[in-house]
Amino acid sequence: MGKSILVIDDSLSVRNVVRNTLESSDYEVTEAFDGMDALEKLEQKRFNLVLCDVNMPRMDGITFLKELKNKPKHKFTPVIMLTTESQASKMQEGKAAGAKAWIVKPFKPDQLLSAISKLIR
Amino acid sequence: MVSNNRKIIFYPLLGFVLGFWITGFVIEFLSTLIFGELTETLNLDWLFNLALWGLVFYNLPDPFIVSLLSSIKADSSKNSQNQGSHVVPSILSFFQHNEEMDALIRQNLQNVIGDTEKASLDIVGRLGQVNYSMKELDQTIISMQQNSEQLAAKSKSSSQENEKTVEYLQQYIEERLSTVDQDHKITRKLSEQMHRMSKLVVMLKGISKKTNMLALNAAIEAAKAGESGRGFAVVAEEVRNLSTQSDDSTKKIEEAINAMVNTIEKEFAIRYTDEKNRKEVNLLEQLKQQLTGIMDSYLRLVTLNKNTIQEINHFSQNATNQVVEAIAGSQFQDIIQQQIETILRSMDLFNEYLQECRQQIETPDLLLAEPLQFDFEAIRKLYVMQKQRMVHDRVLSQDQEGITEQEDESEAGDITFF
Numbered sequence: 013m014g015k016s017i018l019v020i021d022d023s024l025s026v027r028n029v030v031r032n033t034l035e036s037s038d039y040e041v042t043e044a045f046d047g048m049d050a051l052e053k054l055e056q057k058r059f060n061l062v063l064c065d066v067n068m069p070r071m072d073g074i075t076f077l078k079e080l081k082n083k084p085k086h087k088f089t090p091v092i093m094l095t096t097e098s099q100a101s102k103m104q105e106g107k108a109a110g111a112k113a114w115i116v117k118p119f120k121p122d123q124l125l126s127a128i129s130k131l132i133r
Numbered sequence: 134m135v136s137n138n139r140k141i142i143f144y145p146l147l148g149f150v151l152g153f154w155i156t157g158f159v160i161e162f163l164s165t166l167i168f169g170e171l172t173e174t175l176n177l178d179w180l181f182n183l184a185l186w187g188l189v190f191y192n193l194p195d196p197f198i199v200s201l202l203s204s205i206k207a208d209s210s211k212n213s214q215n216q217g218s219h220v221v222p223s224i225l226s227f228f229q230h231n232e233e234m235d236a237l238i239r240q241n242l243q244n245v246i247g248d249t250e251k252a253s254l255d256i257v258g259r260l261g262q263v264n265y266s267m268k269e270l271d272q273t274i275i276s277m278q279q280n281s282e283q284l285a286a287k288s289k290s291s292s293q294e295n296e297k298t299v300e301y302l303q304q305y306i307e308e309r310l311s312t313v314d315q316d317h318k319i320t321r322k323l324s325e326q327m328h329r330m331s332k333l334v335v336m337l338k339g340i341s342k343k344t345n346m347l348a349l350n351a352a353i354e355a356a357k358a359g360e361s362g363r364g365f366a367v368v369a370e371e372v373r374n375l376s377t378q379s380d381d382s383t384k385k386i387e388e389a390i391n392a393m394v395n396t397i398e399k400e401f402a403i404r405y406t407d408e409k410n411r412k413e414v415n416l417l418e419q420l421k422q423q424l425t426g427i428m429d430s431y432l433r434l435v436t437l438n439k440n441t442i443q444e445i446n447h448f449s450q451n452a453t454n455q456v457v458e459a460i461a462g463s464q465f466q467d468i469i470q471q472q473i474e475t476i477l478r479s480m481d482l483f484n485e486y487l488q489e490c491r492q493q494i495e496t497p498d499l500l501l502a503e504p505l506q507f508d509f510e511a512i513r514k515l516y517v518m519q520k521q522r523m524v525h526d527r528v529l530s531q532d533q534e535g536i537t538e539q540e541d542e543s544e545a546g547d548i549t550f551f
Contacts, residue, residue, distance in 0.1 A: 118464035
């Protein structure tokens, strides 16, 4: 199996789409439905990359990102924000919190895979 | 002049009577239709009639009419304070219906979210199965491709070996021809030597004959010599016997040589005839051509197999990409869901506003307070997509004085690396 990716999104259909896209390129996918759930998953395993939505219940993507960067074990894990948010101010928030890239939904599979391969080469 | 004065008096009078009468009916009908019993309660028919009659027949200046209608509105407000029980039920009914309508719309929108999510999951699930099958197909094709490449490599090796075999065969044919030719020559030489040996036999026969004659002569001379030649006669007899035996042996040798010459000439000579050699060479040539032909066909088959698998692989990869694209297409559900959720949150804000309005209406002291304003900017802050903000600004740009400052936005599908 290939490299492992944590996919965080409150939408089941988006998680399914991302899972299918990534598995077609031999990535191993773990799903989380919000930031809190993702932090629990990170307690059990290390991932090569995290794909994270911004607007989610309980814990949003930016808060999760800040929490992640405070964890020594995971602070160097690259994070891509995958969201419908397209405003420059939101993107700046993501950048300040430590995101490596920002992709505006709906994404194109080949572009997503290309961005991932650039970050976990 | 008189006529003009009459007209000045008559027409306004006629207008006054007819106008008062007609507009009375019209206004009463319209007010009953629009306000129900309100105008009757307020008893303002005469004022409306007057205002409208004046508008129609005397073309009174607008400011006058406006001030007249304003006074009516003020009067109606005053009356409604006194008789609020007639106004409030309709408005309360509106608020109640609004709540019911709100619940209805919410439920329907939730159904849309649920249905699209279910449909999207179903589509993704099915396409996921197709994707899985395509992946298995890809694996099979990769395995076939590897086998095909191995086969091609083996075929190349076999072909090279066969080429060597054909070369050997060619060499063998040439060597065979050379050997046949050489054998032919040796056989001929042998035959010639045999013939020469036959001549030696003839010579031996002559010697034997002469020896016999000499022995006979010696015997005659020994007989003539009498007793003294008796011993010589015995020797002469023995020589004669030897000559006879030699003659017999020579005959046997001659026979044997003749038999050998016959055998060589008949048996071996036939074996090495040119026709026979040509047939043999032709057969070997045919065999060589067949071998080369089989190898060419086999190599073409292997190449065709390799190309076919490459084509299938190409189509399979295309199909896999299409399936992944199709799966990605179901992101529309998430986009729709987020838009509907924004609408629902906007409805929450508007409901809060309506509640405040209702409170104002139900409280007589607040009735003449400043009208409540709805904060559309609060809705704008709920948006997560560029498209939503664009629609908002386009719709409200004519009504709102200040348009929110536009911020740089990325397009859908854009990737920004930090």
